[in-house]
Amino acid sequence: MTVSASPEKIRLMSIAAVERDCGLAKDTLRVWERRYGFPMPLRDRNDERLYPADQVATLRLIRRLIAAGHRPGKVVGRSDEDLAELLRHLGVPDPQLVGSDAQQILEILRNHDAIGLRETLIAMVLRVGLDTFAAEIAPVLIAAVGAAWSRGDLQIHQEHLFTEQFTTVLRSAINAAQGAGLARRRPRVLLSTIPQEPHALGLLMAEAIFTISGSLCVSLGVQTPIAEIAAATRAHNADVLALSFSSIIPAAQATTALIELRANVAETVEIWAGGACAGLRAGPRVSVLSGLSAISPAVIAWREKAALAVST
Amino acid sequence: MTVSASPEKIRLMSIAAVERDCGLAKDTLRVWERRYGFPMPLRDRNDERLYPADQVATLRLIRRLIAAGHRPGKVVGRSDEDLAELLRHLGVPDPQLVGSDAQQILEILRNHDAIGLRETLIAMVLRVGLDTFAAEIAPVLIAAVGAAWSRGDLQIHQEHLFTEQFTTVLRSAINAAQGAGLARRRPRVLLSTIPQEPHALGLLMAEAIFTISGSLCVSLGVQTPIAEIAAATRAHNADVLALSFSSIIPAAQATTALIELRANVAETVEIWAGGACAGLRAGPRVSVLSGLSAISPAVIAWREKAALAVST
DNA sequence: CCGATCTGTTTGTCCTGGACAAATAAGCCT
DNA sequence: AGGCTTATTTGTCCAGGACAAACAGATCGG
The missing domain is CATH 1.10.1240.10 (Methionine synthase domain)
Incomplete structure (x- = not known):
């Protein structure tokens, strides 16, 4: 049973509310209106945009399509029926x-x-x-x-x-x-994401695999400023700094962040990057792990290298 | 031991990066520059603002002071020494x-x-x-x-x-x-926060107390759109909808959200609001719990009312 | 002397319309 | 087909003006 809202009830949202709700920047909303004629919000007495709920709903559809690879120019003025049709046809994962x-x-x-x-x-x-x-x-x-x-x-x-x-x-x-004897686990791994990356699940999966592999994990959660990640790596005396990048991060941004980090943590600390970010590339003294299953072998390799360094 | 960055290294940030890093909107940064002459970023060849790291650091100090009650006009533009002095003098909690x-x-x-x-x-x-x-x-x-x-x-x-x-x-x-027999627990409580509220700890503490009091908690995490909270309340057949509001939420926004929710969930569902939000006011058929310790008594009262309703 | 109402200032957010670089698609040449 | 160049699309930035909501300070009655 669906409780239907009364039809005469018009819910209006400010541009800031739509930005939060749909994840579309205010500038983007305004430029779409100028270019494609949609959305076309009402205005209050001070000429500020007021978006009706149905236009916001359409914006959400559009956002899905764009996330799925459609181009804004092709979908932003189309009717709801067209959009629904496109949605039906896309990426039905077998x-x-x-x-x-x-x-x-x-x-x-x-x-x-x-x-x-x-x-x-x-x-x-x-x-x-x-x-x-x-x-x-x-x-x-x-x-x-x-x-x-x-x-x-x-x-x-x-x-x-x-x-x-x-x-x-x-x-x-x-x-x-993680049983007892936490403090003796090695390597000590510091986990986090850069400020542009809010996705927490990738980090969590990585933490699980590191923990199973006998590492000691210290997670800072998501969106730690670069300088703070570097400071924390020093403070916790980490052996490995692990960063997670989801597909929403442009490759260039990930590369810049990794270079910046590499310059600010000790040479003895390894930096491992992973995640669904397309075009993530290894750099000088920065490794890219392809997939979560690459973590365990990397940990084992690290231990062998560490043992070798001690014995010589 | 602190690894010092080389002094000649000038890190420059775009206005979008500063917005993320300091939590100050782009519009705010521009209007401060116009009104107070600070920050005064460099420009790239296309006249886009490039903020040096030291100005960003000062912005962080300013943000702290404003969060602590100072007014922008009094602190934006002052020297770093002045700001540090003010920081020292503020709200040292006994x-x-x-x-x-x-x-x-x-x-x-x-x-x-x-x-x-x-x-x-x-x-x-x-x-x-x-x-x-x-x-x-x-x-x-x-x-x-x-x-x-x-x-x-x-x-x-x-x-x-x-x-x-x-x-x-x-x-x-x-x-x-939460031991066995989860499904029989009552009341069934749906927990979340509105889209403007990213603070997860308050929700988590509430969930802990609800669980201890024998309730069945279903948490959606933070920042669920209003319409989705209402839909979830129906879908999970909840007895109580619990919302958490931290101090960053303006009272007017909380009130609007609660009215909206009240209009979109069944009359039999109770709405309980709580949190550090100043000026949070109860409305028609919306309760405000003052403090986390008010949760247990409210749950007990709910059970008595429910038992009474069944017996009559 | 305290608390409420009124008035002036501060402050964040919104507006328009223009501009441009990065990302993407299209054309072209091996 | 695959790599290169050119055209188009698209998001983000800019300036400078405007205004309402939030706030501080003054005034007034109990």
Whole structure:
């Protein structure tokens, strides 16, 4: 049963509210209006834009399409029907490829079953182990949920629910995985993301695999200023600095950040970068790990190198 | 030991980078330049602003002072020495009031002792119980860390570390507190924050207390659009919708959001609002809980009312 | 002497319309 | 087809003006 809002009720949003809600900068909203004639908001008595709820909804559709690769000029003036049609045709990730685990999760999300979701995630972790779960299954689940959202199959609150439960399960598994004798674990790994990167799940998966591999993880969470990451690396006497870059980060920005970091932490500290960021390139004394499954071998290699350095 | 950056190295930031780094809108940065003559960035060949690192550092000082109650007109433009002097004189929260727990945490943070921090937090939870910890001690710790940061006693990465470890400890305690028979717990509480509110710790503390009181919590995390919160409340068949508002939310915005929500969820759902937001006012069929310790009594009252409704 | 109402100032956000560089697509030549 | 150059698209920046909401200070009644 859907509670329908009264039709005469017009909800109007300021440009700042639309910016937050749709993730489109104020400048972008204004320039679209100028160029494509959409959105075309009402104005208040002081000529400030007031966006009706239906235009905001259309903007959300457009955003999905652009995130999926469409170009603004081709979608920003089209009718809602056209947009819905395009959404239907895009990136339906082959259901066979998605795998039964992802299918199961999507089904649970459609039923709004918070408890079942958590129990299912825990069962998956127990079935294959935390490392395999974090390296192999979790990325597929996240991709499947993201695709379902961009197709319009899932609402925002269902994605929020998934993120929340996934985080809870992974955090508690990480907690359980690090037994006693924390301080003696090596390497000491400092994890964070740069200020432009708000995506926390990649960091969390990396932390899980590092922990399983016997490393000591110190995570600063997301969006730490570059200078602060460098300062923390020194303060915690880290052996490895691990950075996560999602696909929203332009490659050039990632490269700049890595160079900056390399210049500001001790030479003995290794810098490892990873994540879905396209075009992430290794630089001088900066390694790029291709995929989460590359973490364990890298840790083992680090230990061998460290042992060698001590013995000589 | 501090690794000093080479003095000739001039780091320049674009206006967008400063916006992210300092949390000051581009428009604000431009209007300050026009009105107060500070900051006064360099320009690139296309006349775009390039902020030197030292001006950005000063902007951070200014931001602290404004957050502490100073007015922009009085501090933007003053020398670094003046600003440092003002910082020294402001809101030193009486060390006796801060309490020994907070003192201990601050001391650990100064030592960058990640492991000790977690162990200490766990010990505190075990000593007084999760409910007392979340309701009484945690808010004091958070306030003390925030004050130390705004005084300049803690760096950003130390605050990040605290937030991360605090979150981990509280989440795992919440996990442990909810035994079997989840589905039978009542009331069913949906937790989230509005899109303008990014503060996650308040929500987490509330979740802890709700869980201890025997409620079933479904958290959507922070920054869920209003319409999505309403949709989720229906989808999860919640008895109570709990919203957290920190002090950064203007009272008018909170009131608007609560009215909007009240209009879009079933009459049988109670709406409870709480948090440090000054001027948060109860409205028609919207309750305001003053402080986290008000949650348990409210849950008990809800159960009595529910039992009464069934028996009649 | 305290607290409320009124008035003047401060301050953040919004506006327009123009400009340009980075990213992307299209054309072209091996 | 694959690499290169040219054209188009697109997001972000700029200046300088405007105004409402937030705030401080003054005035007045209890």
